Amino acid sequence: METPDLATPLSDRLEEGLSRIAAVLRADDWSRAKAVQLNPTQYAILVHLQGRPSGLGIKDIAFQLGVSQPTTTDSVAALERKGLVVRHTDLADRRAVHVRLTADAETALQAARSVPGHAHEAVAALDRAGQEKLLLLLIAMIRQLQETGAIPIQRMCASCRHFRPFVHADAARPHHCTFVDASFGQQDLRIECREHEAAAPASRAATWDAFAKGIQTLQA
Ligand code: SF4
Structure with a gap:
């Protein structure tokens, strides 16, 4: 063994x-x-x-x-x-x-x-905190695949020109979507959003840095 x-x-x-x-x-x-x-x-x-x-x-x-x-x-x-x-x-x-x-x-x-x-049942069996962690890990992996060109840009918040990560003090709803002009929390981050509009590469990179930094601060 x-x-x-x-x-x-x-x-x-x-x-x-x-x-x-x-x-x-x-x-x-x-x-x-x-x-x-x-x-x-x-x-x-x-x-x-x-x-x-x-x-x-x-x-x-x-x-x-x-x-x-x-x-x-x-x-x-x-x-x-x-x-x-x-x-x-x-x-x-x-x-x-x-x-x-x-x-x-x-x-x-x-x-x-x-x-x-x-697969849906297995995800539903995770507790809320587990689902949220999994969502963040999936977003990070999908983003990595996008940036290396393995897959095209997906319609997720992390690559959207409307996404403003960690701009609100409210820990439960720190992000902002300028499309609907509303704040939202980690559990609402989208992987497939109909309203997604791809941000320019430089702005996408800056948004990701702000998002990743905010996540690190939360987990510290
Ligand atoms: S439009 Fe959709 S993908 Fe873009 S920030 Fe808003 S919720 Fe996220």
């Missing part, structure tokens, strides 16, 4: 843990996709288009989901045949064709989400 002092490095064991959770998330997505007669890629496309009323181009969808453009094109064509997406000309750029959800897709997504997920 492997003794604790011969164990693999901590970062390797964390990666092992994340890989177990990723497997459960994939299985949960399979179950949800199957419940609405879709394959996982088609389901992922619907999820990704939700909250984007003007839709996205094929290239963007492929980039965001990390799948090839031909696979995305085939999946969008299948979704179109099922009446779950429509293609339309982007008003801002008449040469660009965007894909957006239909009302039937919103219904299908609602049905898929009613299928219980094991």
Whole structure:
């Protein structure tokens, strides 16, 4: 048996843990996709288009989901045949064709989400403090992946031009969102926000520094 002092490095064991959770998330997505007669890629496309009323181009969808453009094109064509997406000309750029959800897709997504997920249950079993810590760790990891170019900019507060971290003295609601002009707390930080507008790289870096500094002060 492997003794604790011969164990693999901590970062390797964390990666092992994340890989177990990723497997459960994939299985949960399979179950949800199957419940609405879709394959996982088609389901992922619907999820990704939700909250984007003007839709996205094929290239963007492929980039965001990390799948090839031909696979995305085939999946969008299948979704179109099922009446779950429509293609339309982007008003801002008449040469660009965007894909957006239909009302039937919103219904299908609602049905898929009613299928219980094991990962969701595991997160719900954590206490409030544990959930908040996990949220901060996830934000830090996603931000790192964004900054190294491994994934595109996600629609989370940490990369949003409306985010003002730790500008209020109220420890329960230290952050401010200029889009809704309201303060909010750590537990309300978004990873996927419809109103997100990406900040310029320099401002994103300054915002992250202020956010990370505030978190460090809280944890000291
Ligand atoms: S608009 Fe959304 S992402 Fe941006 S700061 Fe407000 S809540 Fe966060």
